[in-house]
Amino acid sequence: MQMIVHLGENSYPITIEKGAIHHIQDTIDTHRKIAIIADDKVPDQWVNIVADQCENAFVLRFPAGEGSKCFTQFEALLEQLADQEMTRKDAIIAIGGGVTGDLSGFVAASYMRGIDFYNIPTTVLSQVDSSVGGKVAIDMGSYKNIVGAFWQPKAVIIDPDVLTTLSSRQVNNGLVEALKTGLIQDPVLVDLFENETLDLPQIITRSIDVKRKVVEADEKEAGLRKILNFGHTIGHAIESAYGLDTYLHGECVAMGMLFFIEDKALKDRVLKIYDRLGLPKVPDYSIDQLMHYIAHDKKSNRNSVTVVKVKSAGSYILEDLSFDQIRSRLERGPYEE
Secondary structure, three states: OEEEEOOHHHOEEEEEOOOHHHOHHHOOOOOOEEEEEEEOOOOHHHHHHHHOOOOEEEEEEEOOOHHHOOHHHHHHHHHHHHHOOOOOOOEEEEEEOHHHHHHHHHHHHHHHHOOEEEEEEOOHHHHHHHOOOOEEEEEEOOEEEEEEEEOOOOEEEEOHHHHHHOOHHHHHHHHHHHHHHHHHHOHHHHHHOOOOOOOHHHHHHHHHHHHHHHHHHOOOOOOHHHHHHOOHHHHHHHHHHHOOOOOOHHHHHHHHHHOOEOOHHHHHHHHHHHHHHOOOOOOOOOHHHHHHHHHOOOOEOOOEEEEEEEOOOOOOEEEEEEHHHHHHHHHHOOOOO
8 A cells, every 4th residue: 555645845655565575676776876885784685686776876884872862873874975965856765664764865865965875674663653754864973863854754664574684683672663643643553452353464554654744734843743752751761871782762652651541440451461471570760860851852952851751641741840759750760651
């Protein structure tokens, strides 16, 4: 199936289809120079399938992991584009997860003040969330996504078949973002996590449709789009404090959501889903350390943070909390109502 993100001159199609990676020409002009950017853990089979369909392509690999979302790697990719004499008429295709999309998208937004960018997400996390919306960025030190831009892709191609090369932990890590989406906007999506068999294509489709509608209403995160940050305020702090060698991004978001689910019955439902997905428990954390990262989060104001609270599946409340109020939640812990 195909859906459109309606953003005026920045509109673009999202294709969700098994086998879509085998016919990218349906949505991408491959008759130009194309830089295919992927981390070194993306299987060669996916990269080669895309490269073989391009008239003049070259592949750029970088080390997998959040650590590559840095100025050094950003500069290295830009230098390689210049060495290949890329022009404004050429394009970048990102193949990989959220790190690849964020880094490649920021490179595309910056090179010659912006060239065409296409995203082929190969992880559940990127298929249900980060591949759509145009938020591209790198980290600066321990501060996540603090340097970046809004640069919409020209098209997104989501092929569920590429998920077959992922570990179960990576799949479940990505499913957290889909569950997050359901909790704030789509109660049916939450119900899908309680079915005997998880229907990945349906979960991906419902998740990305919610993301599409939110982005259409608020392209640059001036208001409604903030709801997509549910779980991220404390989740990002845990991620920064412990590092991705300990916990994956979705695992940290799962922890962060628990602090802002306001209903006991709903929290119990969510915890059962976490058990099903084999997600880790919230570790013993240093409140002062987490508050340090929260205070420096790009979503923070001078003295407060806009957080998302959920009282019932499919609904949300946006509220500005002072740092003292955030600290009180950390003192109370994730498993209290």
